[in-house]
Amino acid sequence: MREADSVDVTEDITRFYQPELARVIAKQRLSEMMVMLRLQRASGEMLEHQPGQFLQISLPGYGEAPISFCSSPTRTESFELCVAAVGNLSEAMHELRPGDFVGIRGPYGKGFPLEDLRGRDVLCIAGGIGLAPLRSLINYVADRRAEFGRMILVYGARKPSERLFKDDLANWDAREDFETLYTVDEADEGWTGRTGVATVPLRDEVEIDPTRTTASVVGPPVMYRYVAAELLAKGMAEDDILFSLERRFKCGMGKCGHCQLNDLYVCQDGPVFRYTQLIGRSEAIEVWAPEDERQ
């Protein structure tokens, strides 16, 4: 019932669309295309998140986009995002300097199901910048090592110069309790490691106990179908294969419709999905789809 001649709506609008401020406290260039930003909420409060979740990040005037956390929630005083320069907003984000402000909303979405991963062997398969969200999970496992079984990482980059998180890659590689398989599509002079796509070492070099293993896969859309085939060939159950999907996001809250994948909203029901959720959904075209849906 309306009694006063205005209605108080302040709380509501703020909750849904309006970002809070966060401050850039460090910036690191990872490759020609990628920078990593370390951020802190302007309020000074901690931001709790799960590996695989995302933030809606914005610069006033340039818009808003979803970016995954690439830091582990075990390292709480700040958080890190890794941004590829692909458009208006992300290019502007490459210009940010420590002390600058950005807007954030979130964390949103369903990340990697840590409860289900505990006690199991963790197999991560990363392609290109897909390593960013997986770094959050891998460092979580590193910090809580006793809670997990084997930790296996297969990582493929296009070129040595495009490899991300070189310090982390070296640290993981040096650990006795991590198994790492790194590859590049095209070697350069300094490269002495594997060449070829990530599915090759996955197929030829990774031996797993399929009943004990959960696979977490993040990479470009073209990678997913091939990785799925390799994992199934190793005897893995579809329910133990997790894919993080990318779609166009506007609201991040299951309303704007942009991220819809059949009846699912990738922003709310994902971005991390079990393979079982995607089978039979024709619009999960990167994972499986009849030929004429892909084109």
Added chain:
Amino acid sequence: MAAELLMTPYAMDRFMGRLIAEGPVMGPRDRRVQPGFVKFEWLSSADELVLEYTTTTIPPKKAFFPPRQPLFEFELSEPPTITAVQEATPFTLVGVHPCDLAGLSMLDDAYAREPAEACWPAARARARVIGVDCLPDEYCFCFAMNTCNSREGADLFLTPIARGYLVEVLTEAGEEMLRLSDVEDAEDEDRSQAQAFRRDKGNRLSASIDASPEEFAEILETQELGELWREIAGRCYSCGSCNTTCPTCFCFDINDEFDLGLTGGQRVRTWDSCQLQEFALVAGGHNFRRIRWQRVRHRWHRKFLYLYRTFGRPYCTGCGRCSRACTADINIVDVSNEVIARARGRV
């Protein structure tokens, strides 16, 4: 049964005049440049109101979800400041047909689903709604969609009768509004005329969907109808008119706009359409509904399958606006019935 009263045309005119004097009123009125075509617009006087009309191109959802809506303003100071754009003035929405009342109620449900959206319910809380009954044209199929007698969300509801309007008082807010009016007790004759109006409306509604909502959803879910979608998409221009005219479409885009001085601007929400090619495009050129028939199919699946399963009714009111708007003559009833016929022909 809600209280029923009589309002004469003269009393209606005075009632509207007083409502407009009291605060903003949006209702159907003639397009200035195109008399005979009615649109929902802010009314400056009671004589602008056209209470008896067939349909509008744009549904009344625009009162609560404007085609272009600033969400907040920003200043590029250090740190940047962000100020929410808050509309707080109460208003009245007049002349809403039953199918459109149902459409508003569907968007209530859609936006309230957790995490609940904020702008829509805030705007709904500011408004009183007066519905009015109508007579259909050949595109209407509200009977088939079970919306033709909806009173959802209306505070008052009007049915045209010989002596003026039979007024159903549906809420306390409706009763409160009637303090501004000169109503009389309705007589049995008024009530039976209103019933006759509804009967006449029902009799004129010929267009219908040939399957129950559940059967239709099952068909869409289980039948591979790529051939049919391709045929239909062969005529579609992907113009998006079917979405922008639809009372149950609620997708949107969000973009930033700079002021001329480039020191500040606004984040703006605008209507969007899943029929446009870039709707599902992401960086790197991946488009998850690149081909037109995938988008055409998506519109049917979203309305009659996904949202039906989530909310328990198809997200179509039977208003026929998309069919009227489509220059390619893609008619929602015809296509739906073709889907049903082909699916049945197979089994």
